[in-house]
Amino acid sequence: MSSTGHATLPVPARARRSPALKGRVRVPGDKSVSHRSLIFGALTVGETRISGLLEGEDVLNTAKACAALGADVERVGEGEWRVHGVGVGGLRAPDGVLDFGNAGTGSRLMMGVVAGNPITATFDGDASLRRRPMRRILDPLEKMGVAVVDAADGGRLPLTLKGPQELVPITYESPVASAQIKSAVLLAGLGAPGETTVIEKEASRDHTERMLTHFGAEVTVEPYGEHGRKVTLKGRPELKPAPIRVPADPSSAAFPLVAALIVPGSEVVIEGVMTNPLRTGLFITLKEMGADITFENERVEGGESVADIRVRASALTGVNVPAERAPSMIDEYPVLAVAAAFATGETRMNGLSELRVKESDRLAAVADGLAQAGVAYRIEGDDLIVTGAGAAAGGGTVATHMDHRIAMSFLVMGLATDKPLKVDDISFIATSFPTFLPQMRALGALIDTEAVAG
Ligand SMILES: O=C(O)C1=C[C@@H](OP(=O)(O)O)[C@@H](O)[C@H](O)C1
Ligand SMILES: C=C(OP(=O)(O)O)C(=O)O
Structure with missing residues (x-):
C-alpha cells in the first residue's frame, strides 16, 4: 500500500455458513x-x-x-x-x-x-x-x-x-x-x-x-x-x-472467539492471549451475554497476564454495555455487533463517539454492514442498538472503507448467516492480522477470495 491507498486492486471475499469450528490457534502478537x-x-x-x-x-x-x-x-x-x-x-x-x-x-x-x-x-x-x-x-x-x-x-x-x-x-x-x-x-x-x-x-x-x-x-x-x-x-x-x-493480541483473538460463539457446535482454544484488564471489555461483555468462555493456564509472560481462552458455541442474550467500558474494548465493537446480531434481544452499546474517527467511521460502517446482513439496528446519538434475532439472513455485500476490523467482523458474521455474506475488500486485514485467512480456514471457516466478484 502507498501513501494514497491501494497499490493493488481491492480483494473481495465471501464467507459462507460453516461447519462447527474446531481446533487451537495462536493469533499474532499484540x-x-x-x-x-x-x-x-x-x-x-x-x-x-x-x-x-x-x-x-x-x-x-x-x-x-x-x-x-x-x-x-x-x-x-x-x-x-x-x-x-x-x-x-x-x-x-x-x-x-x-x-x-x-x-x-x-x-x-x-x-x-x-x-x-x-x-x-x-x-x-x-x-x-x-x-x-x-x-x-x-x-x-x-x-x-x-x-x-x-x-x-x-x-x-x-x-x-x-x-x-x-x-x-x-x-x-x-x-x-x-x-x-x-x-x-x-x-x-x-x-x-x-x-x-x-x-x-x-x-x-x-x-x-x-x-x-x-x-x-x-x-x-x-x-x-x-x-x-x-x-x-x-x-x-x-x-x-x-x-x-509480545503476547497474542486480544483484539485479533476477538475474531475466532466470536466466530466460535456463533457457529453452532464450535469449540476453539485461542492460545497465549493477553488479558491485561484494560483490554478485556469484550470478554466481560460476552460473558455477561452468556458466552461459554473459560480462561485456562493463566500466567504472566513478558510482564503481561496471558491465558489460553477456550470458547464454545453459546446461546447469547442481549445486554447493556456501559459507556465507561468503551476504552477497554474500543476496537472490538464491530465484532461485538456481530455477536449481538446472533443473540436474543437488544444489545445496547453506549458512548461510541470515538468509533467515528477510526480507520473508517465504524459506527456508520457497522450499521451499513448490519443492514447488508438483514440485521435490525438503530443509532441513537452515539449509541448503537442491535436487535438480535438469534440468526441473520446475510446475502449482501459489506463496504469495508479501508478498515481491517470491518472486513474481519463481517467475514466472521458470514460464517453463520443463512446466505453467504461478501465484503468488498480484505486487503487491509494485512495491517493487523496478516494470517487471518489461513488461521480461520484451519479452524474450518469457509471463506473464499476467488470468483466472488459480482
Ligand atoms: O495506543 C494504542 O495502541 C491504541 C489505542 C486505541 O486508539 P485511541 O488511543 O485513539 O483510543 C486503539 O483504538 C488503537 O487500535 C490502538
Ligand atoms: C483503531 C485501530 O488502529 P489505529 O488507530 O492504530 O489505526 C485498530 O486497530 O482498530
Whole structure:
C-alpha cells in the first residue's frame, strides 16, 4: 500500500455458513505492544530483542520510521527482531517522508517521539489515515514547544513537525480517553526536563506506562476520579535495552472467539492471549451475554497476564454495555455487533463517539454492514442498538472503507448467516492480522477470495 491507498486492486471475499469450528490457534502478537517495542527499542542505547512481534503492515511501517530516524532495526527470524537504539534525544532527521500507511497508533506515537528531538519530520499515510484527526496530538505537543510547520486542513496528514531545542514539560488533561494521546505526550516528555503528567478521566490501555518502567524510566500512576488515572513521567531518563516477548493480541483473538460463539457446535482454544484488564471489555461483555468462555493456564509472560481462552458455541442474550467500558474494548465493537446480531434481544452499546474517527467511521460502517446482513439496528446519538434475532439472513455485500476490523467482523458474521455474506475488500486485514485467512480456514471457516466478484 502507498501513501494514497491501494497499490493493488481491492480483494473481495465471501464467507459462507460453516461447519462447527474446531481446533487451537495462536493469533499474532499484540499490535499496541508491537509498535511500542520497536519505538522503545529505538530510544534505548544498546540492543533490544523482540520476539512474537506482529509482522502486520501497521507495525512494519513503524519499523521503517524507526530506521529512518537513525535506529538500526533488523528482522532476524519469524517475529524475531533486533533494535539498536540511538537513545532519548538521539534521533536524526529523516531523509524522506515518514509514511505510516493505515496506522493511527504508529503515526501518533511517532509524533511524540519526534517532538523530543530538535529535528524536522513529515508524517503521511493512506487516504484513511489522512482523514483522521491529528489536532488531538498537535495541541499538547504545541504546548510543549513543538512547531507545526505545515499540515493539511484541520491539522491532518500530511503534516510536518519541528521539535524544539528545549521541550517544556506539561500537565495535560486529555479531552478523550485515548492511549494514543497519552502515549504521544509521554513519549515527548522523555525529551523534556522535569515531570510530564497526563490525566485521563477514563483509563485507557497502559502499555506505554508499563513499558516505560520496563525500559528503566521513572513513572508513577495514581487513580484519578472514579475511572481515571494520572500518569507522571520523569523526563530525560537513560532508557536501557530490555527483552520483549509480545503476547497474542486480544483484539485479533476477538475474531475466532466470536466466530466460535456463533457457529453452532464450535469449540476453539485461542492460545497465549493477553488479558491485561484494560483490554478485556469484550470478554466481560460476552460473558455477561452468556458466552461459554473459560480462561485456562493463566500466567504472566513478558510482564503481561496471558491465558489460553477456550470458547464454545453459546446461546447469547442481549445486554447493556456501559459507556465507561468503551476504552477497554474500543476496537472490538464491530465484532461485538456481530455477536449481538446472533443473540436474543437488544444489545445496547453506549458512548461510541470515538468509533467515528477510526480507520473508517465504524459506527456508520457497522450499521451499513448490519443492514447488508438483514440485521435490525438503530443509532441513537452515539449509541448503537442491535436487535438480535438469534440468526441473520446475510446475502449482501459489506463496504469495508479501508478498515481491517470491518472486513474481519463481517467475514466472521458470514460464517453463520443463512446466505453467504461478501465484503468488498480484505486487503487491509494485512495491517493487523496478516494470517487471518489461513488461521480461520484451519479452524474450518469457509471463506473464499476467488470468483466472488459480482
Ligand atoms: O495506543 C494504542 O495502541 C491504541 C489505542 C486505541 O486508539 P485511541 O488511543 O485513539 O483510543 C486503539 O483504538 C488503537 O487500535 C490502538
Ligand atoms: C483503531 C485501530 O488502529 P489505529 O488507530 O492504530 O489505526 C485498530 O486497530 O482498530
